[in-house]
Amino acid sequence: MRKYFGTDGIRGRANGIITPDLALRVGQAAGLMFKQNGDYRHRVVIGKDTRLSGYMIENALVAGFTSVGMDVLLLGPMPTPAVAMLTRSMRCDLGVMISASHNPYEDNGIKLFGPDGFKLKDDVEMQIEALIDSDLTARLAGSANLGRAKRIESVHARYIEFAKRTLPRQIDLEGMRVVVDCANGAGYKVAPETLWELGAEVVSIGVDPNGFNINHEVGSTSPETLIHKVRELRADVGIALDGDADRVLIVDEKGQKVDGDQLMGVVARSWKEDGRLSQPGIVATIMSNLGLERYLSGIGLGLVRTAVGDRYVLEHMRAHGYNLGGEQSGHIIMSDYTTTGDGLIAALQLLAVVKSMGKTVSEVCHCFEPLPQVLKNVRYKSGKPLQEATVIKAIEAGRERLGASGRLVIRPSGTEPVIRVMGEGDNEDLINRVVDDVVDAVTQAASQVAA
Structure with a gap:
């Protein structure tokens, strides 16, 4: 089970889930992970979007990385794919994007890229999670080996x-x-x-x-x-x-x-x-x-x-x-x-x-006519509503009603406490009825778990 990382990095409410302390420890943990490769000055590149909380998180990450002896290159506001590209182009060991993507300004997140510009694999994220929750004091850099931070110009060009x-x-x-x-x-x-x-x-x-x-x-x-x-x-x-x-x-x-x-x-x-x-x-x-x-x-x-x-x-x-x-x-x-x-x-x-x-x-x-597709979200507070017997039964019944003429996809969001129920097929009325039935079952199960 993951404690911090979701499907797209670490994400949550700024100063709720994403605190300066967490960002500091992410910087320390990720820095220690990627300093294991060779004896040289290791570097990390950090970009961000335009959220107010980006200043807070950026500075905390800088403190984390420099405290374990990693040099930091600051890009300022840059697209996520630009950060991935510049991680490779600037020969960095690690890339970081501070963003919550399409979420409102109150949220923020931390995405990590490896030296090849690709998002980290699950096992690497799990190792970083373990380090975040460990005692890192003994692994901090000595006074003469602290990292430096530098803001990079011309990255937009x-x-x-x-x-x-x-x-x-x-x-x-x-x-x-x-x-x-x-x-x-x-x-x-x-x-x-x-x-x-x-x-x-x-x-x-x-x-x-x-x-x-x-x-x-x-x-x-x-x-x-x-x-x-x-x-x-x-x-x-x-x-x-x-x-x-x-x-x-x-x-x-x-x-x-x-x-x-x-x-x-x-x-x-x-x-x-x-x-x-x-x-x-x-x-x-x-x-x-x-x-x-x-x-x-x-x-x-x-x-x-x-x-x-x-x-x-x-x-x-x-x-x-x-x-x-x-x-x-x-x-x-x-x-x-x-x-x-x-x-x-x-x-x-x-x-x-x-x-x-x-x-x-x-x-x-407009190269094809999309089939009717209905997507509804059910927010829940705790528990695992999808494992309730009534929900499992409703999902099985819905798929049986659709048969080969449609699809029913139910999944928990990887970034927020929401269960997404999606149905599609040739018969829009049937799709709506099936989705509503599953949503009702999930909603009822979620309320019972919360109670």
Whole structure:
């Protein structure tokens, strides 16, 4: 059982779960773990999004790393994929991103990357957890061996150039009017600049962070503002990032949303035609729409499903040689370029397809009709409602009613005390009834456990 790490690092309420003391100990524990490799000055790179609590957590991490003799390179606000890239580029032993992704400003989190730019494996996280709860006093560095901290300039330019180089040299965005919504988050500087340097006419929203407004009525989880702006300006496309810019939502010129499933379908088709797919298919999660699976099958490609979480998608991609995968939420992993989801690079790859085809975004990006999908959340306080006999019975009954014409997916969230109930299939009325029945059972079981 994990005590601190979830599916995407350590996450929780700032000064609730994520305290300065915890951040200090994470820095010490992770620093000690990664100082075991060789006798040299070990370095860690730290980036963050724009939350107010980022200052507090950043300083606590710096204290932790330097106290065990690790040098710290500070990036300031940068996208999560940029931190992963810079960890490798700057030859660091460890990368850290301070962010709670799409969560509100009150939350924050700590994500760790290894020297290869990939998120840490489960067993490494477990070893760090054990160190966090141990007595670290005797393992602190001596006075002459403490680490140093340095703020790095020009990191934005490095990432912008990296993002641009993922496109063929002959592709630019000249003639495209693009609205980009940066969620008042980590991508607020680099995303508009990258699009402008590629020749697009750029209108930016969600680029005025104040510590409190990250993801507030903007970004990929609140696309209404972007949809309105795209329609108002008659833009060719809208791009919405989340708080740490590792996921993306596209809005076409008509104001229609294009989620990660549609985006993966477009890129998979294009890469298949260009001979760029390393395997005859892609990797997605159990939450991806059945319509995507049927569409890919129709063009001769397969869909492999994993547990929810981009780390599990990536693990399967690495183990089996896939170079394209992602989540319906917009975490798109293109391993030819990145070691984690990258919202900006995914958007650029999509725009490259649009430009090369000479069609509108709506013509290119709605490549299949998604099956009706219903997702409901049940919040609980304690216990394990999914293990209750009444819930197990309701789930089995629901799956039997759906048969081969649909799917029922029930899972606990990895980042908050919520159970997610998702159903999809050809019959929307049936899906709604099945999901409601399971939700009722889970809700009742959760209330009994709480009592």
